[in-house]
Amino acid sequence: MSNFRQVDRETGFLLPPSVDEWLPERHLARFVVEVIDQLDLSRTVKAYRGAGSASYHPSVLLGLLVYGYATGVFSSRKLERATYDSVAFRFIAANDHPDHDTIAAFRRRFLGDIERLFTEVLVLAREAGMLKLGTVALDGTKVHANASRHSALSWEHASRIEAQLKTEVKELMALAEAADKADVPDGMSVPEELALREKRLRRIAEAKATIEARARERFGREQAEHEAKLKAREEKAKKRGRKPGGKPPLPPTADPGPKDQVNLTDADSRIMPVAGGGFDQAYNAQAAVAAGSMLVVCNDVVQAANDKQQIAPMLDKLAAVAATLGSAETLLADSGYFSQANVAACVEAGITPMIAPGREHHNRSWKERFAAAPPAPQNPTPVEAMQHRLATPEGRKVYALRKQTPEPVFGIIKSVMGFRQFHLRGLENVKGEWNLVTMAWNMKRMFALCRA
Template identity: 20%
Template sequence: MFKDYNMNQVILPLDLEMKLQENDIAYAVHELVEQIPDEAFSAFLRDTGCPAYHPRMMMKVILCAYTQSAFSGRKIEGLLKDSVRMMWLAQGYEPSYRTINRFRVHPEVKELLRQGFVQFRCQLVQKDLIDDEAIFIDGTKIEANANKFTFVWRKAVERYSESLIEKSNAMYDELIEKEVIPEIERESPEQLSIKELSKIEEKLEEKVGEYNEKIETSADVTERKKLRSERKGSKQFLKQMKDFVLRKTKYENDMAIFKERNSYSKTDHDATFMRMKDDYMKNGQLKAGYNLQIATEGQYTLAYDIFPNPTDTRTFRPFLDRVENDSFKLPPYIVADAGYGSEENYIDVLENRKRIPLITYNTYRKEKKKSFTKDTFRVSNWDYNEEEDLFTCPNGKLLPFRYVSHRTDRSGFKREFKVYECEDCTGCPLRKQCTKTKDGTNRRIYYNTKWEQQKNKVKELLSDEKTGEIYGQRKIDVEPVFGFLKAILGFTRMSVRGKEKVKNEMGFAIMAVNLRKYTAMSAE
């Protein structure tokens, strides 16, 4: 005996909500989007044209699709036709993939996502899922939607630009010397601008035009042959000058796109070429990508941002600024790995934000090894006389304080070093082991007092039982988010281009990870 099954019988449509399970993720998506204030959707209102789909419905549809690893507009459109939870969230509407793609890259969606993260954090606080004691910061690289071999390198552009300046200056001097064109007013004697190169091009075109008129009006074959021969040189100059104008324009556009970066992709100008961990050939190939920074607590992402530079050190301060301005007040402890440990970042957390940094530095683990502490040629293991302000080397020679040196890095941060120099290294039997400087020069020590104090402070914090335990939570708090995003959700590559559009899509993907975890925890 079978249950009744008849395809020819008409069945009345039922409410789709009855088909959903009690803890279905569609309810979590619905609850989150409904908490976003109505004012956030006012920017989508239009007085003319066909009535648009409600942005609440579009937000729910895209968020739910991302939780099911559907990232393309066509896949989302397909889910709207055959997924019960998507049908319920859309309430029977079926927006096309073009509408979906236009909505998720809309500039105003950025504010909706921000509001969504704020409301989600409030929801976590109300249910005591986070305790506001610390945030855990880390970054990962996400591949951009760009072709692999479309790179443009800053050093190459600078080299070709310098060569162009030399060639254009030499050609201009040659044109003046041969009296092909008259002199022009120059803004700078070092290089010709695009405007000046275009002016020279116009002069050469006029010169070639004069030759053309003379050739057409002349009836003498010998004279015409002579004029063609003279015109040949001007035409060659004109051809080269046109090439110079095009190249000069291109190089200036390239430098404007670079800004502070060393590379960009031709298919996505905001993407930078970075080393990815999924380099299967192990040959150091670079891919166009973005640096994703997140702040987590309880394995929930509370804030995120996208950066074009591959290193984490320089993203730390702007990311914390974004967290404070857009998301929430920073908790007492800020936890991050050694990639964020720098003098500038420690000063920012301790002095500017009045927080406690649980951030290691590059040599933290190395300094704890016996091989490091017993190395007599490391300055940190040398005897230091605080009263006389001098070091003593392994050979018993004194290195007194000489002067103060200042260094400025690429970001404009200034560091102060105290320079100590040995009195005399001549004939020292330990010279080759102690220093690599040339013979006749004495060993120097560049000692950064501020940095050494910060390192000692971090060592004390990480040695303490409470703060050491908080730092120990870092790996099990922030790392699983990246693992879930890439391995389980399958989000490893962007499907849109441009930093602002990428930021919107990344917001949907990260919130999808949050909702998946939240739903799983609620079910338990």
């Protein structure tokens, strides 16, 4: 005879249910709530007027967002639904159900406060002995923007459409003047057609103005680089006593190129090369990760596909958190960050640079791997000193930490947490969302370190 547990969905609770009994003692949702309860949310709390109907406490809404980003639930509508469907989300929300408008408005309104709270979480990690800021590895990853690359408008295409629309406006104006004489197609409203084209012309004019502004900005940067190349060429000629070979570098142009473009959905995003080949509308998300703990200590989002200009801003961010988190001693980065100026900036900041000057060769022989350290150069430049450091067995061992520090973090954020695309638009909003993503990662990592 079969023996089954009784199925009863009708009998009510004899006592009120306790949300504290819904989850096991060791659960990420409990940990998120415990960490958020230790954060200083007074500034956020004071932003509420206290009038009208009672508001959801910021700790509840922040907990839903952090746990959502840590577990792959990013949409405010899905977060609202999860407070009904998921025991963990019910626990965080104390069995309440904030609607999606409330969650979205909270995220949009207090996105700027996330950066301060991001640092507070790291302070808690340091006090718990999880974070030691010694060796830091810097890397970047392309994250898709909340816009399609097919929504991009190039200067050449915009100019062609603009000319076409202006011609059509003239034709419609002539048709309107001769409406009593000419046959107007059935269902066609000349004023509506004119208004539609004028609206499109205004949007194209705005897009072209943005492209022109970017071209002027690029010209200023490229002009400085051009002058530096000419100066280096002249110094080389004086040193050799003869004219250097090859053609002199061509000066940059201030005018927009035919392929210069702007995205009409998210104008701050850029076309960037992505992993696996090809190009997409994206942002370049940066993260400085502490070796050992794999906690993100600093982050940023930039519009440049190249990483070469990101060392100096990250050094400033590391200096800003030094008083609360400790000072970084060594900075690891791949060849995409290498330049003489970047190496010199690290030395000036009191940080030992370990930046690959070029791509590493794979499948090195055992002789190369276990070769003795070369002799140290006499009176080396910062780059020469770094190259010698990278060639020593100790230096190779330290630099090997680079691949196993930031790259797994990006892999987990994208593949496990499922964050492959920004859900907000605009550079400042995207920076705030990346703060939220990396804070969620840090809590998830801290929870794992507590269990270790």
